[in-house]
């Protein structure tokens with residue numbers, strides 16, 4: 001059974017349709033949710049260091065704002081496309097709905113490999129993007145944040161550019177800012193922390209002891225590195241980690257903190273002295289482990305490799321790492337897939353806390369933020385797990401069912417259908 005499509009937007013539409021059908025939702029609900037309400041495409045001229053002008057293409061998609069302002073990250077990557085951004089914004093709507101955040105979904109991206117830019121070029125590109133999308137964003141309209149290859153410094157440049165256009169300081173228009181510039185404590189750690197909390201909760205349900213679990217992590221950026229670190233802190237053994245360079249393995253457990261330090265110095269996991277062996281990066285998915293954390297990009301777990309996966313629990317740090325065909329194979333094999341819209345919701349949850357702190361200009365401690373994040377995510381996990389068992393569906397469908405119900409209610413109350 002090969003994939004019907006690898007287009008992430010078509011996959012997102014398929015996931016909504018499956019859940020709407022299962023819910024018996026009115027046809028208008030799918031009609032209203034199947035397309036983003038707005039997609040902006042922008043050209044971004046940037047003065048390069050050699051004096052030439054290069055024009056980059058960027059997007060911002062706003063999927064649905066019935067529950068509140070739209071919210072979601074900005075990705076800098078050569079594979080960014082209009083459909084990818086549309087899919088990512090769609091997934092954001094349902095992610096916010098799963099936790100019950102007062103947001104709809106948005107997402108943005110620029111087609112660029114930021115590793116090929118100097119610091120100055122990166123700053124000019126980030127500012128150009130903030131200027132270009134300024135008419136459709138705002139701290140009550142659409143609030144972007146970091147995603148793949150973007151970070152707190154980039155958010156700070158964008159806040160500065162947007163604030164200059166407004167004529168006053170607007171810290172709450174972007175989240176994921178550095179803590180010294182209106183960011184929230186525990187935001188950097190939040191997505192990976194949430195991915196690990198979800199594994200801990202799943203282990204409880206399945207009667208597994210964390211100390212007995214072997215873990216593999218695909219992708220070792222913001223999400224993968226903190227997910228691995230918290231898994232290790234919870235007592236599990238992280239035996240395999242990959243990034244775009246390679247997969248490093250140590251059957252006795254990699255020292256995650258040392259690996260994080262190594263990547264800070266060397267940019268990649270390749271060559272890590274604490275590894276026993278190094279294999280091709282894609283082999284991480286089929287290692288003999290109990291837990292798999294895909295924390296890189298879309299379409300990694302497909303009909304081609306799903307049968308070879310040995311993990312019992314998959315907690316999706318990445319957005320869209322599993323295709324619908326792979327979902328079906330994994331469900332039939334009894335693998336518990338904790339879907340992206342729940343597993344990686346820690347990032348947007350703490351972004352919400354950052355936004356709240358910006359709006360009230362009063363800041364919480366690290367422990368306070370993590371405790372609030374954990375409470376919301378564990379509650380969502382338990383509600384969705386119950387719905388999954390009641391309806392005999394996979395956890396992704398159950399998560400969509402819960403979320404769609406909430407968004408449909410907001411749309412109904414607004415009189416959209």
Ligand SMILES: NC(=O)C1=CN([C@@H]2O[C@H](COP(=O)(O)OP(=O)(O)OC[C@H]3O[C@@H](n4cnc5c(N)ncnc54)[C@H](O)[C@@H]3O)[C@@H](O)[C@H]2O)C=CC1
Nearest residue numbers: 147148149191219220221222223243244296318319344347
């Ligand atoms: N940063 C955040 O707060 C959130 C991120 N996500 C999702 O998590 C995923 C990762 O995002 P970040 O960690 O922020 O990005 P990042 O840019 O910090 O890290 C991405 C990592 O993936 C690796 N990678 C890329 N292609 C790979 C491949 N084929 N095999 C193995 N590794 C590969 C890169 O080398 C890097 O280590 C994305 O899907 C993103 O949308 C989801 C929720 C929130």
Ligand SMILES: O=C(O)CCC(=O)C(=O)O
Nearest residue numbers: 072073145147347348351
């Ligand atoms: O922190 C945010 O607002 C959004 C994070 C994000 O882009 C995601 O959850 O995919």
